[in-house]
Amino acid sequence: YWFHPHMGLQLDRALYAPLVIDERDEPGAYDVDQVVVLDDWLDGIGTTPEQTFDGLTSMGMGDGSGGMGGMDHGGMGGMDGSAGMGGMGMFRSDLLGGDAGDVDYPMHLINGRPSSDRPTIEVPAGGRARLRFVNAGSDTAYRVALGGHRMTVTHSDGFPVEPVEVDALLIGMGERYDVLVTPADGAWPLVALAEGKDLTATAVVRTAGSTAAAPPADARPAELDGRLLAYADLRATDAVRLDTRDADVSEKIELSGSMMPYSWAFDGAAFPDRPPIPIRQGQRVRLAFENTTSMWHPIHLHGHTFRVGADAAGPRKDTVNVLPGETVTVEFDADNPGQWMTHCHNTYHLERGMAMVMSYVP
Ligand SMILES: [Cu+2]
The missing domain is CATH 2.60.40.420 (Cupredoxins -  blue copper proteins)
Structure with missing residues (x-):
């Protein structure tokens, strides 16, 4: 789980934290328990969330010239949509059925860190990791995959499901999934593709003692286009x-x-x-x-x-x-x-x- 405010745009300033509730009789056996929080970020490097919201709400109002009236006020940085706004059908995704998002985020994060400073998740050699994905983003669905591996989904929004093996997960804002993975020896890219926005957040999953070179920071593992979890794949446990x-x-x-x-x-x-x-x-x-x-x-x-x-x-x-x-x-x-x-x-x-x-x- 995760907890967060519903006041204004505070959520887009990362006012949130994960909350893990351990079952008394947790049946899962794993060596590493790692929360993986995904987030879209613009505050301080683009417009503020409030400026972004003002820009979105002023679209189609104002003087009506070309339907873009009202976008010329301060803080929006012009008419090209480059300053935080990605409206006007700029982001498209077949997986999301069309319009993927409203906001053009310059950066995407895993556990608060951009790809240039990506976190490493260390797993004992031969060990199994439980990854707890949380999409804490405000306007971005993430397609998530671990290069070279499949993931076994065990929980949807904190509730157990019959284990199902997939290559990738599409996670909407607010959704959580828990998965199990047993990484092969080496260093593997954990990639969250901002769906329809063509940017990624990344982490490295490394087995202890491995001296393998880290995967490139812009890696796009083939698993992202592999078998994607669908709601129809999920069956609650008895x-x-x-x-x-x-x-x-x-x-x-x-x-x-x-x-x-x-x-x-x-x-x-x-x-x-x-x-x-x-x-x-x-x-x-x-x-x-x-x-x-x-x-x-x-x-x-x-x-x-x-x-x-x-x-x-x-x-x-x-x-x-x-x-x-x-x-x-x-x-x-x-x-x-x-x-x-x-x-x-x-x-x-x-x-x-x-x-x-x-x-x-x-
Ligand atoms: Cu909505």
């Missing part, structure tokens, strides 16, 4: 499955909005205007997120871990990527009374109001 039963509350929520004007919301109503969904303790709740926008959204629910899809074996998660044109259905049991947000985990979409409340009522 112990954490959510049984199938009729929903007491069933709501469709439209993911709505556009780049111009820069407007993101649920059902066309930015927070707090979308009415809360009332739920009662003990109810089964089904939410269908229908994405009618041209951009993907990682949708996150607070206070609960839902099941993705209608199958009892669907993975337990709390964040799910919904691609353009897709409808993703999730279910959860109302077992944690309170007022809980569900929101898009794109920090800039959230700041624009892509959030609403699940409200427990008596």
Whole structure:
């Protein structure tokens, strides 16, 4: 897990930390336990997050000349989109169904470090490492692979899944995956490709005592284009499955909005205007997120871990990527009374109001 604020754009200034909860009877056997936090970075080397947000929200407003009015105010560094903004369909990804992101980050980080100062993860020779990936980015999905190796996925958003072997993972903002790897002797590139943005964050996985040369800092291992984990590959373990039963509350929520004007919301109503969904303790709740926008959204629910899809074996998660044109259905049991947000985990979409409340009522 990880914890972080939902106040303004603080998340894009790295106000967050990982949180690892060890199971009392953790069945996994591994020699190294390493959190791998992925992040997109611009503060101090590009525009500030606030300037970036102002630039995005001023698109399509102003004088309307060529649809770019309003972009000429201070801090945006001109009209070429090079100063933090990557809107206007600049970033494309087939894996994300179209528009990959809104913000042009100059740098991508693993555990707070750029590729020029990349971290090394040391694993005993012949040993097994558990890597806990967290995408703490604000506007970037990462495609992650370890050169020369496959990874065995064991957990989705903190919940166990039946182990599945893949070459690469696509991780949306807010998503977490745990994987096991047993590196062969040597030094291997762990690469997080900023999906659709053509930049990488990297680390080196090195076996103890290996004198192998470090892989190039700009390595793009073939595994990035190998077998990619799909949600359909993930099956919750028996112990954490959510049984199938009729929903007491069933709501469709439209993911709505556009780049111009820069407007993101649920059902066309930015927070707090979308009415809360009332739920009662003990109810089964089904939410269908229908994405009618041209951009993907990682949708996150607070206070609960839902099941993705209608199958009892669907993975337990709390964040799910919904691609353009897709409808993703999730279910959860109302077992944690309170007022809980569900929101898009794109920090800039959230700041624009892509959030609403699940409200427990008596
Ligand atoms: Cu979004």
